[in-house]
Amino acid sequence: MGRLVTLGLLGIAVALLGERLLALRNRLKASREIESIDLPNCHLIKGIEAGSEDIDILPNGLAFFSVGLQFPGLHSFAPDKPGGILMMDLNEDKPRALELRISRGFDLASFNPHGISTFIDNDDTVYLFVVNHPEFKNTIEIFKFEEEENSLLHLKTIKHELLPSTNDIIAIGPMHFYATNDHYFSDPFLKYLETYLNLHWANVVYYSPNEVKVVAEGFDSANGINISPDKKYIYVADLLAHEIHVLKKQPDMNLTQAKVLSLDTLVDNLSIEPFSGDIWAGCHPNGQKLFVYDPSNPPSSEVLRIQNILSEKPTVTTVYANNGSVLQGSSVASVYNGKLLIGTLYHRALYCEL
Template sequence: MKKILVAAVVAAVAAFIGHRFLKLKGIALASREVPVKHLNCHYLKHIEYGAEDITILRDGLAFLSTGLKFPGLPSFSDEPGKMYVMDLLHPKPTPVELQIKGDLDLNSFNPHGISTYTDEADDSVYLFVVNHPQQKSQVEIFHLVQENTLVHLKTITHPLLHSVDDIVAVGVESFYATNYKSFDNDALNTLAVFLGFPWCDVVYYSPKEVRVAANGFLSANGINISPEKRFIYVSDIMGHLIDVYERKEGEQLVHLKAVAVGSLCDNIDVDHKTGDVWLGCHPNGMKLSMYNPEDPPGSEIIRIKNIHSDQPVVSQEYVDDGHVLMASTVAAPYEGKLLIGTVFHKALICDLK
């Protein structure tokens, strides 16, 4: 009887493990293939090792974080990460490396998600950058003092900001940030992922208060804000969802809805005129995590129109099989142009007109 019981337990555990592996393959969209759909695009100069995140000011000034080194993903350069800026109103927009001044170790600079905040009092522009020196998580705040110069003001660390992916600034020193892992401990996080526990969260930070603002994500990734600053959008990359929250008094977030996108969507950008939500996505997560140059990870750009309506319109705007662009992470629109960035590859500027 004892042997039968042990055998039954072993069989049940094996069945559960097998079921979880199949579930994880499904989450990774491991068997997904998508037909190519291109736009009129060309590569951006000087961007050879990824532009993981891109954000654009209303005057057309675009910021790009480049050279990210992320655990489990390829990196084709040993150089530290860099920040670039480009003027999209210029007849021939070209990225220019930003000069960084102040007390920051540039040798270990490893920029990830970024966001800008413009102080209405004096139109000062602040750039917030998620930084992973030695694979730690911290947030750097910079002041843009000239079109090509950043002055480092502050480094922010906190136990709740343990695995920050992306950030959206809502004040000179305040922001929402996503944690892509449930735990800082890798073993515990791997177990949480394997078991499918939705324990990732969004953290609100200000000098006076730090707290979890939203939770229940399999993996919280991109985050951004609507043009009128009323709504916050969060990408649950493993859930294939974009969650919509309303900002309330005291920076409380109220969940309104989740929009299915059918892909592993990374960063979020928002058209400042139309409010359309643009997503840089990974059509097949297995190809991304098991990088093979002979069968490279593809790129997929998704747009959501009327996200607050009862029937949001989700559409594919650009798709590539990885032979033009690998591992897209962000799609930032501006006045008929679209910038597409990647984890570790090149970046594109496309014409939407």
């Protein structure tokens, strides 16, 4: 009798395991394939060979690239090279990506940049906020951009217990920001368990010198974050839930749910077109290919444009799609004056004229 009970419990455990694995495959869109949608005037950006996970463009056309991200469990084409910040002037006829010098005293050898965000102060000072993972830990680095020297002056490193697994950031002041945690835990095994069990413990944190607090929670995997042009709404991409959350910013800086847009892809970083308010999203059509890298069947790329997200029926357009033959693992898409930049988690970057 005892043996039958044990076999019965084992059968239940195997069945539950199978259900969890199937659910994870569905969240990863593991069986999805896409048809390529090409743009006519595109070329790969020279000098970006190992990822440009995030891109932010200033109103004057200077684009910042976060390059060289390395992460446990993710493929890397340059595992022994630290990351950096590149810049490209999109007003030039043939813009080139140049690496920005970083001030002495900053630990360049362990620089591992992830999400980035710029903020322009009232005196026109440009600040660059960078999510950094030195030795796979979590910090926020704040730099001052010195345009004449093509350099970044390091101002501050921020660490906080409420920022255990930071993914992306949106700056709203010289020392103020919202940031996403894609996991509740910082330990790699607990992160995996959290994802496997689909706990929905990821969150958004508000940081200021005077107050740090969780302002939105309940996400499967909170990734990209950005703000509407009128500064009233915060947009959060929930990668494994295939959603973009529209959150209303309150006077106390808390965020309340306004709406959720469901999509058929894993949404990563979000960029906002400043005049139209359109959202451009770098997406992963098949997450399993992203995390289980096979050079013979590489991860694909997808760029979505979302118009009128606050309306009852937003317009969602696939602007670019590729099966991995040109661009693998698109994580961000950002536009400026008819030019489109597409970055990737660990591959190349694409420059297109729309």
